[in-house]
Amino acid sequence: MSTKEHLKGRGAQQNTPNKFLQHLYETREDFLEFCRLEGEEIESNTTQYIPIFPKTIVNKVTSPDVGMTFSLNPYQGCEHGCIYCYARNTHEYWGYSAGLDFERRILVKKSAPELLEVKLKSKNWKATTIVLSGNTDCYQPAEQKFGLTRKCLEVFLKYRHPVGIITKNAWILKDLDILKELNQYGLIGVNISVTSLSENTRRILEPRTASIQKRLKTIKVLSENNIPVNAMLAPMIPGINSHELLPLAKTVSDNGALSFGLTVVRLNGAIGQIFTDWIQKTMPDRADKVLHQIQDCHGGSLNDSRFGTRTKGEGKIAEQIHEMAQLARKKYFADRVFPKLNHDLHESYKTGQMKLF
Template sequence: MEEFQKGRGAQINISNRFLENSHEDRDDFLNYCAAEGDEPHDTRTSIIETFPKTIVNKVTSPDVGMNFSLNPYQGCEHGCIYCYARNSHEYWGFSAGKDFEQKILVKRNAVALLEKKLSSKSWKAEPIVVSGNTDCYQPVEKKLEITRNLLKTFLKYRHPVGMITKNSLVLRDLDILKELAADNLVHINISITSLQEHTRRILEPRTASIPKRLKTVETLSNNGIPVSVMMAPIIPSINNHEIMPLVKEIAERGALGVGYTIVRLNGAIGEIFTDWVRKALPERADKVLHQIEQIHGGSLNDSRFGVRMKGEGEFADQVKQQFKIARKLYLGDRSSKPLNCELHEQYKTGQMKLF
């Protein structure tokens, strides 16, 4: 078996199910590259510009907790091995494996499209979640600032926005977030899957460190910005033992709530994750995979709405009970208010209507 490659999540590029042809690396080619001291593939990140026709997507799945989402980037350099968004990369002609974290599509006209949407006479304000699919604060955002300009647009039109990220880069935009929070127009979810750095490094190799993410929760809270945490996904024999200490830690940092999902390996992710766990955690691989199957009725995935995110069986019930106890013990009656949808109509033209 090949050695585990550090610094990336997926260890392989698997065939795209939508393409008629596929390719594989022959041993003679790999041996030649090794003899010549060459890499068989370019491992650098490629940035590919795109110009979609729309940017706000209607979410039809009834169990994801949002009605509209916006994603300025497709693909994600963070490289989280379990990411459900990997499958969407196949629609662009790429692999859900290494391609997902090395070929990043940038929606260059995202800000203009959002402004067009928010200024439309037919649009009625409803929270739009940025990063429902891929992280809006992945590394390329530091240079391009598309997410920052999206936030400026939400502020200009006084429109409610939710955000999901696992990158401390969100603190760069603290100035805009504070203005949005003053009118109850923003809520942020920080994704924290583990308190252990060694776990984070193999699960989510290019994300912000755990100390940085915890500090991000604390800083947002201290600045009056509603922030919750998503412990997603829970993976048997990898991070399920951390539920209680993690909820205690985020409560002390000012989080208003915590949510979770249980891992499900839908589509191409099953093969990608299986290959990864056998290389990253060979001594635990069989146990992890068998426990995931037990959660999903003998399969690595269950696509049924209402069940797919939480699983079934003894393990799923234990996780559910642990979160129930942790919330009661550490978060008490904390909660966040529904976002303000009342201001937007007055700002449809980009400035407040006087009459």
């Protein structure tokens, strides 16, 4: 594969250098040419599942922009391959690249359910909604192999503890039975990510995710079962999907979503290089325009690290996006409220069963 060809089935088209490592691995043009002439693969594109052994599983979220206090990630890295994903940078903490490594080397925390149970039984723990997953998708393809998300949901149900879910995969419906049980006690809220109504856009932006129709069906099925759903119309990327905001909001509303959220894309850390390389290969005709519009939302940079503004953006383009969002909420969600989850039951279930006295 030459450096200008598009690697199908993946979002990132390269492995960016890891800022924490002293040495760099560089694939040179002469090596690529040698592999082509010899008919050899440069590297395997197969996903690897690598077990890791954390001591804890519940993470405190300190960012005021994220909208959660605690998160739980059964998997690190994500095979979905969304090109804009802010979580890519966290793969560098494990010694990997934020690029292709993030999609092809999935770290699996097999002890997640047991570690969660220890946390929920702790005398010092007070019920606070824990979100699956604040970093990488808990229903990515690895879930079909390991089933860690379902096992964690079983723990949440056992201890009557509130849990939120963020996903863009229809595989969540395989757990509809346990979601319905959790909902009987007001313990579950689901966030389904829908970034475009165009399947062509979805394929190149989020190559290994569920189709748009499957995601909309997921919202509908969950809503029909009275499970509260918030649609994440995020990120909004000027020149790619920002023009779809109003029809997106109407469509998720028509399928039963109670609310929606959004962010303006920011390309922090290595993601700026990964995204730039990707758009030059997938959308060369509008690459410069899109990159300039993203920069316009962040004071001339692809990234803004300031709390309070980094996910909202600034400037005229960002203002137009938020004005459309206000209009969409008034037009399609005026009479809807996403409920607060129940935090009152857990204390009585810390031993795994209801206290009598």
